[in-house]
Structure formats: structure tokens, C-alpha cells
Amino acid sequence: MSRKPSSYNYKRLSSRVRESTIETHVSAPRPSVGHRKGANQRYARSAVRGEIHQVLPNTTTREDRFAYEARMNRRSYVERNVAAGRRRKIALVAALAVLIVIVACVVASFVFANGINSRLVLDDSSLKSALVADSGEGKATYSLLCADFDDGEDGASPDSIVVMRTDPEANTAYAISLPSNTRVSTDGSSRTSLGEIRASEGSAGLISAVNSLLGIKLSHYATIDAQNFAQLVDELGGIDVNLPEDIVDAQAGDMRLSAGEQTLGGEQAVFACRADDYAVNAEETRGKVQALVAVALMQKATSVEGGFGYYMRMDGLANLVQTDMDVKAIGAFLESIRSISAENMQVAALPTYSAQSSGKTYQVPADDAITEMMNRIRAGETPQANAADVLGSIDAGSYTVSVYNGGDVVGAASEAADMLRQVGFNVTDTGNTSMQVYDETLVVYGDADKENAANAVVAALGIGRTLQDTVHYSFDTNVYVVIGKDWRTVLAARNETVDEDGNIVPLSQKDASATSSDESNSSASSDSDVDAEGSFAAAANSAA
Incomplete structure (x- = not known):
């Protein structure tokens, strides 16, 4: 059994512990508790019992106690510590300020984007239900563009219907113009035009009819009127269009456009889309001109810069067009088709023929020709064979x-x-x-x-x-x-x-309206007249 330490040893240990405690920064060690006059009795008893409240930490410099205390007592050391603390506070405040700014920018951007979307996005649940995300043709996407040009034709609202097929993977884009008076069957028996369907059933009904007519699945929809269309073209700085022939049509407007490459302003673009007084295949030519304008507009839209500049530009355009896509989705769509080269953008008009019913002229779809055209388009070929x-x-x-x-x-x-x-x-x-x-x-x-x-x-x-x-x-x-x-x-x-x-x-x-026929060969007999649909029960050749 070990012997109990003597009182001397207790005091000696307490003195050493006292010398090792950190009190205030002083230049010399303080005397032990036992020799200090008026020392606090509670601290004295703690020291005698060997209780340690603060000890000097280990240092990486391996310096002794006196050198450590001397270093800590230097003015420069204290100033450095104070400066370091001040820098830490400044950095913390700056970080908090940056975080606040970032949060504020995110909130402001969200509010700004929502403001754009409130004017841009169509609030039509039936429309969104009619559209599908996957066309079923790989990366290809079909979009329907409708424009009301107020050209005064009966049953022709909208005046321009263009289906855009974009395929970034194949680097191709096609614009297919559909006459708004195209005759379609809605329930297998009732026949009406695309314009009449839109007027009675809305955009969702039009989407369904176009899907059935072309055998496609539309993913996006946009609509615009004549005034906003003209302003949109002007906002984008005009569009470059290669017109197939001169355009002169007093009913469409008081202007003239020459054939060939033209930079069209807003009013000129509207005039080109309205005009239908063409020398050859008027309906087909008008459709191709409308498709050319749509392609030129798409090309100009893809040139809009990205980032914050894009949102600023869309803020100015949101009042002009309405669509199913929000501003972020439009940006992503434009970015996806930006790489499609101009030479791979082609146009086509829906193959149709004219017929009359109840005093109105309709365009009847040529089903076989439409099927052939869509097959060629899916294969990346020209819409019509050379x-x-x-x-x-x-x-x-x-x-x-x-x-x-x-x-x-x-x-x-x-x-x-x-x-x-x-x-x-x-x-x-x-x-x-x-x-x-x-x-x-x-x-x-x-x-x-x-x-x-x-x-x-x-x-x-x-x-x-x-x-x-x-x-x-x-x-x-x-x-x-x-x-x-x-x-x-x-x-x-x-x-x-x-x-x-x-x-x-x-x-x-000679007046081109001459109507007499002087051909003297044998005549063909007629079995019956042309019916109201434009199908022919034929004036056939009876010589056979």
C-alpha cells in the first residue's frame, strides 16, 4: 500500500499547476497561491486539490512555455488575430449578401418568367390534351402554326395552316401548308373544312383533324393574327424569302413583290401570305409561299440570343403570339433546331383538288399523293418527286x-x-x-x-x-x-x-378569257355531270 503524499508535495504540485494556468497576458509568471497575499480562498483550495482549469495547448512550433507566452503577448500577434477575425466577419457578411442577391435574382427571374408565360401560354386544357410529347418518329417533332390574315374568304379562318416537322437528329425541317378550306370528314360521314372545324370545335378539334389528315401526332401549337404577325416579323428584323413568282393581288393589298430573294417586312409578309392571284396552280403556289414565310420566320427565331437577352426579347414578343409552350420550353425547342441548316429546310403544299358544295369551293385532299408525300418527308427526301x-x-x-x-x-x-x-x-x-x-x-x-x-x-x-x-x-x-x-x-x-x-x-x-372551242376531232360522250363533291361521274370518251 502506497504512502499518502505529504502536505509539501501537494503544495509543490499546486504551485506547478498554477504556473501553467492561463490567466491574462502578463510579462512574468505570477507567484504561487501560497505566497500571494489576499489570494482567493476558493481558487487556493482548488489548486491544493490539484484541479486544473486551463492549461497551455500543445504548439506545433515546439517552443517552451516562456517563448509561447512571449509570442502571444506581442502587439503584432494580437493585431493579426483581431484583423483575421475582422476579415472572417467581412467574408461572412459578403457571402450572406451574395446569397441574398442570388435568391433575389432567382425569385425575380421566376416572377419575370411567370409574367411572360401569363401572356404567352394558352390556357386551354383540351388543347394540351390533344397534343402529345412523342411523335412516334424518333426525335422528329410536329408543330401546328395557325395565322388569321383576314382575307375575307368564307370558311377560311384561319387563313394559313402550316405543319412544321423538325428533326434535329436528321438535320431536316419541312413546312407543309394546308389550305384552310381543305375538306375533311369529322365522323366518317360529315364533311367540313379545317377552318370550319376550328371555328366550331376550337384548336383541339383542328389538331385532331390535322393528325388524321396527315397521319401524324402534333406536339406543339401556336396561333397569331395579321396585325401581330406583321409586328413579329418587324421585331425580328424582317425575314428573307425566295418568292417563286411575282405577287400582285389587289384584293390582298396595294403592293407588288418581285420574284426571287426578298427581305420582307411585316406588312409585306402578310401581303405575301394573303395573295392567291397566281398564274399557275394558285392554291398550291399560295400554300408554298406561306410555307416559305413560316420557314423564314423559324430561321430568324433561332437566331435570337440566349441567356438573359432571350428572356428580354421574349418579354417583348409574348403579347404577339400564343402557344402551348412556356418561355423556357420555347427556348429549349429553338436551341434544339438551331443546328438545322437552311439548305435542309424544305416546303410543300398539301396535294388537293378543287370541288364545290353548297355554293362553296373546297380543296379535296388527294389521299394517295398525301401518303406518298409524307413517306418521302419521313425518309428525308424532297416532298414531291422531281x-x-x-x-x-x-x-x-x-x-x-x-x-x-x-x-x-x-x-x-x-x-x-x-x-x-x-x-x-x-x-x-x-x-x-x-x-x-x-x-x-x-x-x-x-x-x-x-x-x-x-x-x-x-x-x-x-x-x-x-x-x-x-x-x-x-x-x-x-x-x-x-x-x-x-x-x-x-x-x-x-x-x-x-x-x-x-x-x-x-x-x-387576244383576250385570254376566250371560251370557244375549235377542236374538230371526235367528241367524247358524257355519262353524267360533275357531282357536288368534285368527283367525276365523267364526261367519258364514247368512241372507245
């Missing part, structure tokens, strides 16, 4: 063709026959139908294997619609052509017409 390629795909000399004038256009059958002979077709018969009632040129064939030949005839003439029909039309040749009233547009495009003797003369020498 005429030279179509002609080169057949041996024209192996097909017989008969050509008849059914549109009361002087010399039309003779001229069309000459055009077909020039490309190699064996034209065996020309004449007049018994009734001059055909508005459009028809190219009729019987057997399915003659379809390519019929398409080649259309390519050679530059006008016409193919039709497989042996019930209403009687003919002995492989292909039977009925020239319609639309042939006048072919002549007008060349500033020519036909005189009373069947000779082609400049338009200035």
Missing part, C-alpha cells in the same frame, strides 16, 4: 394516251398532246368532251400498273390530278387526259393564249 425523275422512271413510248378538252379552253387538247409527244408519249387521239364542265385537269388510268405512266403525264404537263377510274370513263388508251379550265393558268404563265384558229399567240393579241 418531274425529270418521274419521266425517267418509265418508257414513255410504250404508253398510249388520248387527250380531250373539257375546260372550254381554246386549243388546249392540241397543245397538251404536243407537250406529251415531245417527251415520248404515243398520243393517238385528241378531241373535245361533250360537256365543257371540268375545272381541273384529270389524268385517268385503268389498270394499277399504269399509275406510273399517269404520274409521268402529270409531270410532263405540269398540271393535273391522277385518277384510277374505269367505271365513269371509257377509253381504249393506257391513259386518258381531260384538260380542265385550269389550263388557262399554264398559258397565262407564258403570257400566251390561243386564237380562234388554234394558234398560240401573245396574250396582248
Whole structure:
């Protein structure tokens, strides 16, 4: 058993502990508790018992106690500690200020974006339900653009309907223009136009009709009126469009646009989209011009800078257009198509033919041609096959063709026959139908294997619609052509017409509206008149 320490040893230990405690910064060690006069008795008893309240920490400098105390007592050391503490406080305050600024910016941006979206985004639940995120065609996206240009046509609201197909992965973009008076079936039997559907069923009904017509799934929708469209074009600095021909139309506006590359301002762009007084294939040409304007507008929109500048620009444009997308989604969409090159942006007009019903003129979809066009677009090809390629795909000399004038256009059958002979077709018969009632040129064939030949005839003439029909039309040749009233547009495009003797003369020498027919070949008999839908129960050739 160890011996209890003596009182001397207790005091000695307490003295050493006292010398090691940290009190205040003094230059010399303080005397031990036992020798200090008037020392606090509680601290003295603690020291005697060996209680340690503060000890000097270990230092990395390995300095002894006296050197450590001397260093801590220097004025410069204290000032450095005070300065370091001040710097820490300043840094903390700065960090808090930056954090507050960031939070404020985020909140302000959120409020700013919401303000833009409140003016930009359509509040239509049925519209959003009709749109789908996935088109089912990889990265391709279909968007529907509608513009009301107030051109005064019955049943033609909206005046412009353009479907945009963008595929960043394939680096392609297509604009397909649909006439607003395109006739469609809504329930398998009832027939109405796209414009009438939008007026009665809203945007959701229009989306459903377009999806069914083209066999697609639309993902986005946007709408604009004439005044805002003009302002949008001006806000973007104008658009560059290569017009296919001169545009002069007094009903569309008091101006003239020349064919070729043009930079259009807002009012000029609206005029180009309204105009439909074209020399050849007026409805098709108008559709292609509208598609060209849509593509040019998309190109200009993709040039808008990103970041904060984008939001500032969209703040100014949000009042002009309405869409299903918010400002962030539009930015992401524009960024995704920014890489599509201009040469890979193509336009097309919906293949249709004219017909009348209840006193109104409609465009009836050519279903087979639409299917072919969409297949070519999905494959990344041109929307319509090149005429030279179509002609080169057949041996024209192996097909017989008969050509008849059914549109009361002087010399039309003779001229069309000459055009077909020039490309190699064996034209065996020309004449007049018994009734001059055909508005459009028809190219009729019987057997399915003659379809390519019929398409080649259309390519050679530059006008016409193919039709497989042996019930209403009687003919002995492989292909039977009925020239319609639309042939006048072919002549007008060349500033020519036909005189009373069947000779082609400049338009200035004879009024192009001449209606007499002087073709003397055998006439074709008619089985029945043109019905209200524009389908033909035919003025067929009875000579067969």
C-alpha cells in the first residue's frame, strides 16, 4: 500500500499547476497561491486539490512555455488575430449578401418568367390534351402554326395552316401548308373544312383533324393574327424569302413583290401570305409561299440570343403570339433546331383538288399523293418527286394516251398532246368532251400498273390530278387526259393564249378569257355531270 503524499508535495504540485494556468497576458509568471497575499480562498483550495482549469495547448512550433507566452503577448500577434477575425466577419457578411442577391435574382427571374408565360401560354386544357410529347418518329417533332390574315374568304379562318416537322437528329425541317378550306370528314360521314372545324370545335378539334389528315401526332401549337404577325416579323428584323413568282393581288393589298430573294417586312409578309392571284396552280403556289414565310420566320427565331437577352426579347414578343409552350420550353425547342441548316429546310403544299358544295369551293385532299408525300418527308427526301425523275422512271413510248378538252379552253387538247409527244408519249387521239364542265385537269388510268405512266403525264404537263377510274370513263388508251379550265393558268404563265384558229399567240393579241372551242376531232360522250363533291361521274370518251 502506497504512502499518502505529504502536505509539501501537494503544495509543490499546486504551485506547478498554477504556473501553467492561463490567466491574462502578463510579462512574468505570477507567484504561487501560497505566497500571494489576499489570494482567493476558493481558487487556493482548488489548486491544493490539484484541479486544473486551463492549461497551455500543445504548439506545433515546439517552443517552451516562456517563448509561447512571449509570442502571444506581442502587439503584432494580437493585431493579426483581431484583423483575421475582422476579415472572417467581412467574408461572412459578403457571402450572406451574395446569397441574398442570388435568391433575389432567382425569385425575380421566376416572377419575370411567370409574367411572360401569363401572356404567352394558352390556357386551354383540351388543347394540351390533344397534343402529345412523342411523335412516334424518333426525335422528329410536329408543330401546328395557325395565322388569321383576314382575307375575307368564307370558311377560311384561319387563313394559313402550316405543319412544321423538325428533326434535329436528321438535320431536316419541312413546312407543309394546308389550305384552310381543305375538306375533311369529322365522323366518317360529315364533311367540313379545317377552318370550319376550328371555328366550331376550337384548336383541339383542328389538331385532331390535322393528325388524321396527315397521319401524324402534333406536339406543339401556336396561333397569331395579321396585325401581330406583321409586328413579329418587324421585331425580328424582317425575314428573307425566295418568292417563286411575282405577287400582285389587289384584293390582298396595294403592293407588288418581285420574284426571287426578298427581305420582307411585316406588312409585306402578310401581303405575301394573303395573295392567291397566281398564274399557275394558285392554291398550291399560295400554300408554298406561306410555307416559305413560316420557314423564314423559324430561321430568324433561332437566331435570337440566349441567356438573359432571350428572356428580354421574349418579354417583348409574348403579347404577339400564343402557344402551348412556356418561355423556357420555347427556348429549349429553338436551341434544339438551331443546328438545322437552311439548305435542309424544305416546303410543300398539301396535294388537293378543287370541288364545290353548297355554293362553296373546297380543296379535296388527294389521299394517295398525301401518303406518298409524307413517306418521302419521313425518309428525308424532297416532298414531291422531281418531274425529270418521274419521266425517267418509265418508257414513255410504250404508253398510249388520248387527250380531250373539257375546260372550254381554246386549243388546249392540241397543245397538251404536243407537250406529251415531245417527251415520248404515243398520243393517238385528241378531241373535245361533250360537256365543257371540268375545272381541273384529270389524268385517268385503268389498270394499277399504269399509275406510273399517269404520274409521268402529270409531270410532263405540269398540271393535273391522277385518277384510277374505269367505271365513269371509257377509253381504249393506257391513259386518258381531260384538260380542265385550269389550263388557262399554264398559258397565262407564258403570257400566251390561243386564237380562234388554234394558234398560240401573245396574250396582248387576244383576250385570254376566250371560251370557244375549235377542236374538230371526235367528241367524247358524257355519262353524267360533275357531282357536288368534285368527283367525276365523267364526261367519258364514247368512241372507245
